[in-house]
Amino acid sequence: MEITTKHLTYYRRKATNVIMLSFSFIAAIITIVPLFLVFYYTVKEGATYLNLDFFTKLPTPIGEPGGGMVNAIVGTLILIGIGGGIGIPVGMLSGIYLSEFGKNKFGALVRFLADVMSGIPSIVVGVVAYTLVVLPMKHFSALAGGVALAILMIPTITRTTEEMIKLVPHSYREAGLALGISKWKTSLFIVLKTAWKGIATGILLGLARAAGETAPLLFTALGNRFWSTNIFRPIASLTVFIYEYSKAPFKDWNEQAWTAALVLIMLISVLSLVFKFITRSKY
Amino acid sequence: MTNAKVFQISRFLKTIEVELVNIRESPAEIQNFFKKSDEKKRSRFLKKILGDKNLGDIVFERLTLLFAVLVFLLVLFMAWEMYSNSELSINKFGWKFLITTTWDPYAENFSALPMIFGTIVSSLLALIIAVPLGLSVAIFLAELAPAWLEKPLSFLTELLAAIPSVVYGLWGIFVLVPWLRDVVEPFLQNQFPNSPFFQGAPYGYDMLAGGVILSIMVLPIISSISRDVLKSVPDPLREAAYGLGATKWEVTKTVFTNARSGILGAIILGFGRAVGETMAVVMVIGSRPQITASILKPASTIAGALANEFSEASSDLYLSALIELALILFVITIIINIFARLLVWGTERRWK
Numbered sequence: 001m002e003i004t005t006k007h008l009t010y011y012r013r014k015a016t017n018v019i020m021l022s023f024s025f026i027a028a029i030i031t032i033v034p035l036f037l038v039f040y041y042t043v044k045e046g047a048t049y050l051n052l053d054f055f056t057k058l059p060t061p062i063g064e065p066g067g068g069m070v071n072a073i074v075g076t077l078i079l080i081g082i083g084g085g086i087g088i089p090v091g092m093l094s095g096i097y098l099s100e101f102g103k104n105k106f107g108a109l110v111r112f113l114a115d116v117m118s119g120i121p122s123i124v125v126g127v128v129a130y131t132l133v134v135l136p137m138k139h140f141s142a143l144a145g146g147v148a149l150a151i152l153m154i155p156t157i158t159r160t161t162e163e164m165i166k167l168v169p170h171s172y173r174e175a176g177l178a179l180g181i182s183k184w185k186t187s188l189f190i191v192l193k194t195a196w197k198g199i200a201t202g203i204l205l206g207l208a209r210a211a212g213e214t215a216p217l218l219f220t221a222l223g224n225r226f227w228s229t230n231i232f233r234p235i236a237s238l239t240v241f242i243y244e245y246s247k248a249p250f251k252d253w254n255e256q257a258w259t260a261a262l263v264l265i266m267l268i269s270v271l272s273l274v275f276k277f278i279t280r281s282k283y
Numbered sequence: 284m285t286n287a288k289v290f291q292i293s294r295f296l297k298t299i300e301v302e303l304v305n306i307r308e309s310p311a312e313i314q315n316f317f318k319k320s321d322e323k324k325r326s327r328f329l330k331k332i333l334g335d336k337n338l339g340d341i342v343f344e345r346l347t348l349l350f351a352v353l354v355f356l357l358v359l360f361m362a363w364e365m366y367s368n369s370e371l372s373i374n375k376f377g378w379k380f381l382i383t384t385t386w387d388p389y390a391e392n393f394s395a396l397p398m399i400f401g402t403i404v405s406s407l408l409a410l411i412i413a414v415p416l417g418l419s420v421a422i423f424l425a426e427l428a429p430a431w432l433e434k435p436l437s438f439l440t441e442l443l444a445a446i447p448s449v450v451y452g453l454w455g456i457f458v459l460v461p462w463l464r465d466v467v468e469p470f471l472q473n474q475f476p477n478s479p480f481f482q483g484a485p486y487g488y489d490m491l492a493g494g495v496i497l498s499i500m501v502l503p504i505i506s507s508i509s510r511d512v513l514k515s516v517p518d519p520l521r522e523a524a525y526g527l528g529a530t531k532w533e534v535t536k537t538v539f540t541n542a543r544s545g546i547l548g549a550i551i552l553g554f555g556r557a558v559g560e561t562m563a564v565v566m567v568i569g570s571r572p573q574i575t576a577s578i579l580k581p582a583s584t585i586a587g588a589l590a591n592e593f594s595e596a597s598s599d600l601y602l603s604a605l606i607e608l609a610l611i612l613f614v615i616t617i618i619i620n621i622f623a624r625l626l627v628w629g630t631e632r633r634w635k
Contacts, residue, residue, distance in 0.1 A: 013533070016530075017531055017532040025423055027423065028424070028436060030416060031417075031443075031502055031506065034499045041458055090354070093346065093349075093350035094347065097350060098351065101347065109355065114354060116358070119556070119559070120613060120616055120617070121561065121616055122559070122561065123586045124365075124613045124616070126593075127606055127609035131365065131368045131606065140594075151357065151361075154357070183340045183343070184340050187343065208445065209445075212450075213447070214449040215448075215586065215589075219593040222594065239562075246457075246566065247456075247566070254457070258453065261450045265447075
């Protein structure tokens, strides 16, 4: 009797083990299913309009088939350009502060705030950019969109810069200082140069995320059906086009929304490839 | 004060005096001061203001400090900017903004409650779906998967987070919503005909669709942070459990118990993300500010209302009510994030 109970417990434990472990395996499979579904539909539906026109022509008026989104592609690039132009220096310099001088209470506070800031919804950042840039200027502009994207990038870049600089072995720094190089030159030309690859990856992550943002652009950069590269005027972006075209009751607009999504994903991938190429190791 | 110190200070003051007299008497010297070949004088003066440090070091430290302060001020500035721009609505509605249930732009009667309700319910729905799945994935990645499977699988789950939310929304409109409308929702209504949660015609654009799409978006966060937390639990704990004859699942349970506050942090971070998520939700949730028990009816979230109505706000009061909505969302997410970060930090530090 005694032995049977023991055996039962043993088999029950064995069975629970197998069941729970296979459940976690199945869950892992389920998790990546949406990923493949999203990719599958984006490629399948997006391929319809993926031709040279899409990259070279402007959107056509309602009811007229064809056309492309060259203005939105250029607009997205301009927007992340402005965002990066403001966000990268601010993020990198504050990250350098955190790693080089941030071992005090103020450093801990900034580190914590940067973490908290990365959790602020992008649409709230959009509202701030609206009150900050659009209200004083009295009209929507690419600049406002760029400012919103910059604010979104800063926490990612700050924290990656800090983490990457911390990974540089301390002996590099000591070697620099032992040669009589001043501290700031050691930081900039030895430590930062060594950490550059990792930092570039962080910057890329920030830029890629910015390229995919829609919410903060809706009422800052607004969108534009015409060609415009003026940063003080509303500007088109791929994401806003996807949003507007997906809501529209026209079949060809919906299809173009899929194409825009495909192009957006391709743009983000190309961006990462370019960065990988630039930052690849020379040794 | 010792005599030496007094002497030092008086000497220092004297140098300054001499400099001032020099400057007053010959203004051209100011411009040439740093260029002048009087090395001894120059280095003495610089040493007086800089102490032992190099000028470049000081500039470098101050410059980076300036930007760190900028990041610090940015958060405060954001809160202040939204507060000052929503004063009109704060003064008019006061606390009623959080309690009453109508959002009516035509009558200019605004209340955030329906949106707060929609935000929280859709986020909770997302957690109900994403937490069991996300934690299972985390367990699989941290405890079970062989190395050759772990890397690509982690990469794929993180790729989920890299897809822009508007693309999820697009997919939601054309794939998820029709599927929910034609398959899932009729099924739920047949199974639970009397449940108050599944009332109303299945339309597809509703709270359920919002919750499902959100769950896909928060899954990567929950699974990757929990995986890191589980991995930070030291191996001797696992070895001890194996040594006592535990099965793999029992070992996992032990590890899990020891990491629970960090995992709670991961879940709360996921919740914070769901609360602030905008595009994917606004595209599928139906955008109607109402409070109902049924998850098959359209709803609206704070972020969704902002995305929909902000550029159409016709009056100053309307605009300031929307900015107050943004302020509420800001405060909610800040609180959630602070809480979650503290939990995750606490667990990870515990094992260091």
